[in-house]
Every structure is written in structure tokens, then in C-alpha cells.
Amino acid sequence: MDLQGKRLLVTGGAGLIGAPLASRLAEDNQVVVADDLSNAAPENVPDGLEFVEADLTDPEAVAEVITPDLDGVFHLAAAEKYVDTDDPRQQFEANSSMTHNVLERMREVDVTDLAYTSSSTVYGEAPRPTPEDYAPLEPISVYGATKLAEESLCSVFAHSYGFDVKVFRFANIVGPRFGAGVVPDFVEKLQDDPTSLTILGNGRQEKSYMHVSECVDAMCHVVEHAEGPLSVYNLGTRTTTSVDRIADVVSEEMGLDPDYEYTGGDRGWTGDVPKMRLSMEKLRALGWQPSLTSDESVRKAARELVDLTR
Numbered sequence: 001m002d003l004q005g006k007r008l009l010v011t012g013g014a015g016l017i018g019a020p021l022a023s024r025l026a027e028d029n030q031v032v033v034a035d036d037l038s039n040a041a042p043e044n045v046p047d048g049l050e051f052v053e054a055d056l057t058d059p060e061a062v063a064e065v066i067t068p069d070l071d072g073v074f075h076l077a078a079a080e081k082y083v084d085t086d087d088p089r090q091q092f093e094a095n096s097s098m099t100h101n102v103l104e105r106m107r108e109v110d111v112t113d114l115a116y117t118s119s120s121t122v123y124g125e126a127p128r129p130t131p132e133d134y135a136p137l138e139p140i141s142v143y144g145a146t147k148l149a150e151e152s153l154c155s156v157f158a159h160s161y162g163f164d165v166k167v168f169r170f171a172n173i174v175g176p177r178f179g180a181g182v183v184p185d186f187v188e189k190l191q192d193d194p195t196s197l198t199i200l201g202n203g204r205q206e207k208s209y210m211h212v213s214e215c216v217d218a219m220c221h222v223v224e225h226a227e228g229p230l231s232v233y234n235l236g237t238r239t240t241t242s243v244d245r246i247a248d249v250v251s252e253e254m255g256l257d258p259d260y261e262y263t264g265g266d267r268g269w270t271g272d273v274p275k276m277r278l279s280m281e282k283l284r285a286l287g288w289q290p291s292l293t294s295d296e297s298v299r300k301a302a303r304e305l306v307d308l309t310r
């Protein structure tokens with residue numbers, strides 16, 4: 001889809017990725033943001049954009065925001081991420097029903113262009129770098145299982161109902177927003193206690209981190225250039241960063257030298273995939289490459305977060 005002069009909906013458009021994506025799309029398109037603000041503040045909605053506060057687990061709310069005049073939907077809204085919560089059933093039901101609601105309503109009003117944000121967690125513990133056609137897909141967290149279930153729904157609508165769906169399997173996306181994720185977690189912990197830092201696991205977890213600015217850029221490139229009906233793309237960096245390295249970078253950016261304490265074990269939590277690196281070859285073949293390494297992405301986000309605290 002040519003991203004010019006379109007009317008587009010961004011669900012989760014007040015979030016870490018959704019807000020800069022909505023702003024970027026609004027440079028050349030008319031953008032509506034829908035978000036229930038469960039994980040964002042009202043001031044996170046980009047200025048000047050049409051905004052609807054809506055809980056998309058409710059089909060009636062979805063019907064209000066997905067209208068026949070739309071040209072496409074970027075569906076990013078999701079409850080919780082990364083970790084399995086105390087209530088994984090609620091997380092599974094909220095996210096899968098939200099995506100099903102979005103797809104059903106799009107079919108009803110004949111809006112068939114969808115960008116869906118999935119995750120590297122669908123691969124489970126896979127050989128690295130992991131390409132998009134790697135199988136079998138055996139997630140090890142309920143979050144990953146939910147994303148895989150939602151991808152399956154997208155596949156149905158692409159193959160049976162004439163949809164054009166772009167599925168993005170994100171690495172860890174980092175940027176200037178407090179919330180889930182290791183970089184903001186370390187900044188917050190070090191604000192509370194500048195002398196020591198508790199690290200989940202053994203610190204040797206090694207994953208790919210991509211800055212949100214590059215994530216948004218890559219998403220727009222894929223939407224404009226990939227051919228449907230169902231295109232799946234990894235979005236990440238070619239390199240990885242260890243959790244220990246992230247601790248060092250955040251400490252440096254805060255001008256601190258804390259002692260590290262480890263909770264132990266090779267993963268941070270049940271369902272954590274300790275080592276993740278995605279193949280970026282398919283995206284490179286489509287004409288897009290990240291310009292920041294994983295370490296550079298982490299440092300940029302750490303600096304932005306520290307600036308937010310000043």
C-alpha cells in the first residue's frame with residue numbers, strides 16, 4: 001500500500017511504538033488513534049491526531065473505530081507484553097479477542113489492509129539467526145502463544161477473505177517510554193537505589209534490541225513494498241546485547257557504578273527466551289537495513305530515558 005493520502009487507524013496508538021508510528025503516518029495521511037490508555041497517559045497521544053478512547057476487547061467499541069472510510073489498519077494494541085503475568089488467561093483472552101474483533105469488523109466494512117504486530121517469541125528457543133520460515137513454531141510463553149494464535153487468525157483472513165496482511169515479528173523494541181522492558185527497568189531501579197542493581201537471571205541473556213525510530217521506519221517500508229496476501233517480516237538488528245552490557249550502558253548514562261546482584265538461572269522469568277537474534281535477510285532483500293546496532297539502540301534509548309528523568 002502506498003502510504004500517501006490514506007485514512008488509517010492505529011490501534012494502541014498511544015503506546016511506545018504506536019505513538020511514533022501514528023505521528024510518522026500522519027505526515028502524509030489522515031490518522032485516527034484508538035487506545036484505551038491502559039498502558040499510556042493521555043499526553044502520549046500524538047498532538048493533533050483524531051483520538052478515540054476505546055477498549056478494543058469490546059466489539060461495539062471496535063465497530064465505532066473501524067469504519068468503511070478507512071484504507072487500512074495498523075493493529076498494535078495489546079495488553080501486557082514480554083512476561084507471562086499472574087493472569088495469563090486474561091492476557092490470552094484480551095489480546096486474541098481484540099485481534100479477532102479487529103479482523104471481523106474489517107471484513108464487515110470491507111477494509112482489507114492490515115499491519116499486525118507480532119513478536120520473536122513465536123519462535124520459542126530457536127536456532128539463531130532465526131529466519132521467518134523457521135519451523136516448528138514452539139513458543140514457550142503464553143504471550144508468544146497468543147501472538148502465534150493471532151498470526152493464525154491473520155492467515156485465515158488473508159487466505160480466505162481477501163485481506164492483505166503484513167505481520168511483524170519484533171525483536172525487543174526500545175525507546176523513550178517507561179514501562180515493560182529491561183532498559184526502563186534498570187533506569188527505574190537505579191533511580192531508587194544508585195548503589196546496587198538487581199538483574200533478573202545471570203546477566204548473560206543475549207538478545208537483539210531495535211530502537212523504535214528504526215522500527216517505525218521499517219514497518220512503513222514493508223507496508224509500502226511487500227507483496228501480499230500474507231507477508232511475515234522479522235524486525236530487529238543483526239547484533240545482540242547482553243543484559244550485563246545493558247546494565248553497564250544504563251549505569252554509564254546515569255553516571256553511576258552500582259554493584260550487580262543476580263537472581264540467578266539462565267533466564268529472567270518463566271517463559272523468557274534467553275538468547276534471541278532474528279535473521280534480517282528477508283527485510284534486507286526488500287531494501288531496508290537497520291542503521292543502528294543493538295548496542296547503539298540500547299544506548300540511545302537509555303540516554304532518552306535518563307533525559308526524561310531530568
Ligand SMILES: NC(=O)c1ccc[n+]([C@@H]2O[C@H](COP(=O)([O-])OP(=O)(O)OC[C@H]3O[C@@H](n4cnc5c(N)ncnc54)[C@H](O)[C@@H]3O)[C@@H](O)[C@H]2O)c1
Pocket residue numbers: 011012013014015016017018034035036037038039040054055056057075076077078079080081094098117118119120170171172173174179
Ligand atoms: N515493545 C516491544 O519490544 C515489542 C516486542 C514484540 C511485540 N510487540 C508488540 O507491538 C505492539 C505495540 O507494543 P508497544 O511496545 O508499543 O506496547 P505499549 O504497551 O506501549 O502499547 C500498547 C498500547 O495498547 C493499548 N491497549 C492495551 N489494551 C488495550 C485495549 N483493550 N484496547 C485499546 N488499547 C489497548 C495500551 O494502552 C498501549 O498504549 C504490541 O502488540 C506488542 O505486543 C512489542
